[in-house]
Every structure is written in C-alpha cells, then in structure tokens.
Amino acid sequence: MFVLVxxxxxxxxxxxxxxxxxxDSVAEELNKKLANKVVYNVxxxxxxxxxxxxxxxxxxxxDGASHTKVHFRYVVFHPFLDEILIGKIKGCSxxxxxxxxxxxxxxxxxxxxxQQPAKFDEAEQVWVWEYETEEGAHDLYMDTGEEIRFRxxxxxxxxxxxxxxxxxxxxxxxxxxxxKEAPYTLVAPWIERRPRT
Amino acid sequence: MEVKxxxxxxxxxxxxxxxxxxxxxxxxxxxxxxxxxxxxxLNAITYETxxxxxxxxxxxxxxxxxxEFLTAMKSHKLTKAEKLQLLNHRPMTAVEIQLxxxxxxxxxxxxxxxxxxxxxxxxxxxGPEDEQSKxxxxxxxxxxxxxx
Numbered sequence: 001m002f003v004l005v006x007x008x009x010x011x012x013x014x015x016x017x018x019x020x021x022x023x024d025s026v027a028e029e030l031n032k033k034l035a036n037k038v039v040y041n042v043x044x045x046x047x048x049x050x051x052x053x054x055x056x057x058x059x060x061x062x063d064g065a066s067h068t069k070v071h072f073r074y075v076v077f078h079p080f081l082d083e084i085l086i087g088k089i090k091g092c093s094x095x096x097x098x099x100x101x102x103x104x105x106x107x108x109x110x111x112x113x114x115q116q117p118a119k120f121d122e123a124e125q126v127w128v129w130e131y132e133t134e135e136g137a138h139d140l141y142m143d144t145g146e147e148i149r150f151r152x153x154x155x156x157x158x159x160x161x162x163x164x165x166x167x168x169x170x171x172x173x174x175x176x177x178x179x180k181e182a183p184y185t186l187v188a189p190w191i192e193r194r195p196r197t
Numbered sequence: 198m199e200v201k202x203x204x205x206x207x208x209x210x211x212x213x214x215x216x217x218x219x220x221x222x223x224x225x226x227x228x229x230x231x232x233x234x235x236x237x238x239l240n241a242i243t244y245e246t247x248x249x250x251x252x253x254x255x256x257x258x259x260x261x262x263x264x265e266f267l268t269a270m271k272s273h274k275l276t277k278a279e280k281l282q283l284l285n286h287r288p289m290t291a292v293e294i295q296l297x298x299x300x301x302x303x304x305x306x307x308x309x310x311x312x313x314x315x316x317x318x319x320x321x322x323x324g325p326e327d328e329q330s331k332x333x334x335x336x337x338x339x340x341x342x343x344x345x
Contacts (some may be wrong), residue, residue, distance in 0.1 A: 002286065003204055003207055004206040004207075004208055005202065005203050006200070007199065008199045031238075031239045032238070041203070042203050045247055046243070047220060047242070072334070073205060084296055084297055086253070088285070103248075103315075
C-alpha cells in the first residue's frame with residue numbers, strides 16, 4: 001500500500017529559523033510542502049521517512065534565507081496493480097460505488113466490475129447484488145459504512161497545475177475530459193464483502 | 198523538485214504505523230510549536246492514516262514477528278507483493294489466499310494453502326476487531342475449512 005520514494009528538492013529556510021537545527025527545519029519544511037498532497041504520477045504523500053543527504057546551504061544575494069539541496073525519502077500511498085485493499089463504502093451513484101480509506105477518498109468501483117448481476121436501486125440510491133441460489137434471489141445491498149474488500153485495477157493521475165494566461169483557451173477544452181477533478185483516483189472491481197461481525 | 202526513484206522500496210503497514218506513532222510522540226514532546234496551516238496537513242494525514250492502520254491486524258505486530266513470518270514464508274515461494282499482502286491483511290480463509298496469491302489453484306495444492314493459512318494465523322497476531330469476535334467467528338471458520 002505504501003512505498004518509499006526518493007526525491008531531491010531545494011528547501012528554503014527563512015533567517016528567523018536559523019537558531020533551530022538544520023535537520024529539524026528542513027524536515028518541517030518538507031512536511032509542510034508535501035504531506036497530504038498528491039504528486040503527479042507518484043501518489044499521495046504521507047510523511048517524511050528520512051533525510052539521506054544534505055548538501056551545502058547557500059545564501060543568495062537579495063534574499064536572506066538559506067537554500068539547501070536535500071535528498072530525502074518520503075512515505076507515499078501508492079497501491080500496486082492488483083493489490084487487495086479494505087475500505088468503507090462512502091456512497092453509491094449511477095457511476096458506481098464510492099469507497100473511502102479514511103485518508104484517501106477517491107476510489108470508484110464502476111458498475112461493470114461489480115458482481116454480476118447488479119442493479120442500481122433508484123429509490124434508495126444503492127447498488128444491489130442479486131445473488132441467485134436454488135431458493136430464490138437474495139438481494140445484497142451495498143450500504144454506506146460497510147467494509148468491503150476490493151482489488152485495484154486502474155489508477156489515473158490528473159495534472160491539476162494551474163495553466164498560464166496565454167494557453168488558457170487551449171487548456172480549458174482538454175481539462176474537461178477527465179470528469180473526476182481529483183488529482184489521483186483509483187478504479188477497482190469489488191471482490192467480496194467482509195463478513196459482518 | 199525532482200523524483201529520483203518513485204519505487205525505491207515497499208513498506209508494510211506496520212512500518213508506516215511505527216513511523217507515524219513515533220512522529221506523533223516527537224511532536225507531542227516538542228510541545229505546541231506550530232499549529233499553522235502547514236502543520237495542519239501533516240496532522241490531518243497522520244491522524245487519518247493512523248486511524249486506518251489501527252483497525253488492521255498490523256497494529257499488534259513487531260519487527261521480530263515480521264522477521265519470523267518472512268523466514269517461514271521462504272519455503273512457500275511467493276512473490277514479494279504476495280508476501281506483503283499476506284503480512285498486511287492476515288487472511289484467515291482459503292478464499293482470501295486465493296485472492297492475494299495469483300493463480301493459487303495452479304501453484305499451491307490444498308494442503309499447501311492450509312499450511313500457509315496455519316503459518317499466517319499462528320505467527321501473526323490477530324487484529325483488534327478480530328479479537329472481539331473471535332468466539333463467534335470460530336464456528337464459521339471451522340465450517341469453511343471442512344469442504345476443502
């Protein structure tokens with residue numbers, strides 16, 4: 001579920017923090033910059049794992065702050081393909097079942113990947129699995145708050161960086177294509193329901 | 198900012214749990230230094246992730262247990278990803294093993310699946326919710342293993 005990502009970045013420490021140890025200031029700045037943020041094609045950053053190398057710090061003319069190039073490793077949430085995860089159903093919509101992991105919400109199970117046959121109950125706004133046995137059909141509802149197990153099938157990263165003023169017209173048409181505005185979403189077929197205790 | 202290696206290492210849920218609890222301790226000790234907007238993100242994500250992992254069986258693991266589990270797994274010839282999934286989820290039924298291990302019908306016989314289940318449940322400690330429902334689910338587990 002979690003991977004370690006090696007990154008390099010230049011960290012700016014303002015002069016009023018010079019009394020603190022460099023390691024602590026750098027760690028705090030990195031966490032401030034990356035925690036709970038999605039890095040394009042990498043994943044959702046959780047927290048700093050460690051600092052591998054600190055290069056020399058420079059002070060540039062006109063700016064009193066020090067700039068340090070840092071090599072560090074960050075803990076990132078990035079499930080691999082076909083990984084099994086357990087999450088809670090956040091809600092259902094005609095697009096599919098929305099699942100949340102608490103810290104990560106944008107997981108969608110499209111209707112094609114649900115156990116067939118499944119149909120969407122408009123009145124209650126839930127997806128229902130019609131399980132056929134010899135006795136008759138049992139309707140298994142996907143209620144909100146239920147824990148389910150699912151396998152990751154696909155992920156999509158959307159570059160949500162702001163566009164410049166010149167290319168505004170060209171960019172607006174291409175950004176409409178991905179409906180999901182979330183920078184990182186997972187698509188997953190539903191596997192089984194965790195047995196209710 | 199540059200990403201040197203987007204997949205340097207895989208982390209088990211237990212390692213992340215350990216890291217986050219240590220981080221929380223450190224920040225509590227150093228007092229209320231900065232509850233500014235920057236720290237709020239870190240607080241939010243660590244709280245949510247800790248909450249999620251605390252509900253899984255990884256909470257009760259320790260480095261010794263993980264080591265023991267990995268040495269026991271050597272004989273079963275599983276890929277790294279499969280071993281990681283077994284470690285994170287602690288499957289208790291054959292169905293779960295079939296999901297996590299690719300082509301398990303071809304690679305493992307039924308006795309091997311049973312042996313694998315037994316190794317997993319004996320070495321890895323149960324999760325917090327499993328402990329509560331242990332008495333009720335025991336009967337269910339017995340019935341599921343019989344038809345095998």
